[in-house]
Amino acid sequence: MDDFRDDGLLLLAGTPIGNLDDASPALRDALARADVIAAEDTRRLQGLLSRLGITSSARVVSYFDGNEAARVGGLLAALEEGLTVLVVSDAGMPTVSDPGYRVVAAAVEAGRRVRVVPGPSAVLVALALSGLPTDRFCFEGFLPRRAGERRRRLAELASETRTMVFFEAPHRLPEFLADARVAFGDDRRASISRELTKTWEETRRGSLADLAAWAADGVRGEITVVLAGAEPFLLPVADAVPLVLERTASGEPFSAAVAAVAAESGVARKALYAAALEARGRRDA
Template sequence: MDEERGGGSLVLAGTPIGNVEDASPALRAALATADVIAAEDTRRLHGLLTRLGVTTSARVVSYFDGNEASRVSGLLDALAEGRTVVVVSDAGMPTVSDPGYRVVAAAVDAGLPVRVVPGPSAVLVALALSGLPTDRFCFEGFLPRKGGERRRRLSGLASEERTMVFFEAPHRLEEFLADARTAFGDDRRAAVSRELTKTWEETRRGTLAELADWAAAGVRGEITVVVAGAAPAAVSIEDALPLVAERVAAGEPFSAVVAAVAADAGLPRKSLYAAALAARKEER
């Protein structure tokens, strides 16, 4: 493990995604004691400080997509001088579809301490609300704005078996869902959450076809889309026979191999046993 050398501390601070009451005491303390606050939008930061009733003597600098690369060296200098630098995005956790990755990577390379003040996450909130499987999921963030590129990305995810979470702008939601139903099929289950933790929070659940029809009328607010993963590919007995033969050839007992492969593939053990036994006789 790499050892971190002395200096300041880079703090990634999660901010409320809607309801200011979700702000933690740790967030308030981090903002109040920071030496430098790098904010995605300085005006929104000052608004948050006002709503939280927090005062700070920190130097506030803007840190957004357009200037992220150019800000890194200055923030590293502050860290090297022993200062505490807090990074905040407009909502949620920095680095998750928001600025922060570059300065974290640079701080890690320089051996400077990095820590996190956890906060609300639209990804996890929407996933929990979706009613879809949560044991395995992947976060795809914002897909390309151009239709052709977006459709290619969705097509590449058509066989993804994990639940998928996307961010989307409200004015592109209708197009996104139309492309998703083409890539995944009309009947794929999904959920659209908007304005999470806010007064007008809403989650719509249904098939992609149903949600696309609903979105055609127009949707407002911050959007998170959760889409069910693809059903596992069906394995036939014919597909399973080479798996049995390979493991038996490697020295595993025939009966044990048949039982294991049948369980993994969801096949009837007796049927696979009979087919594998017949295949062995044909090879002799």
């Protein structure tokens, strides 16, 4: 159990990503009762409060990428005073490609209570809509804007077997898809969701080549791309056994060698262990 102090509470609240009806009673209560609200955009916060019909007496401070680090000290001071500090981003969950991480880390280090008011997430909504495997996935957020850095990052992900989720600006989507086709191939399955939970919500599914053709003339709205992972590479057990014996010959413990080769090749560990043990026995006979 964390050793929290009795005073001060840092709240992270998920705000609607489009549809105001997604604002939960817990979010409404947090907005109305907070002592301090740290908002990514104070004008958008005031608009949200107005549309939800909420009156707040909280002290509102701006909290965005450019001033996040500088704001942490003041927010911690508010927690020290026993106040409730609410962190909200423009849409979705704070800390997920939005400010929030630094103040959470500082609050945890200081022993302050941290709680979350769950809310909408473009990551999970797009993933659910994609039709791609959801049992294992990774979130990559926005890739680097520079073409060379973006291509290197995509190349590093070429062998990733988990479903991948990306955010992308609409005007950069054609370039993203062009680079993704080079890294993953034209036939890799993907989906593109735009304007999630809004009136013009749309999800397109298909191969990267199909989606690139669709996006070539331009796409509007906030974009979330979901990309299928690579098919696992399964090396035959017979071909994996020599790799184990090679490791053990260089001094690596047998069990460790089996575990490493199994992880790298996708071969079932138990089957590889038995086959390598038998091969070692024949070699040593």
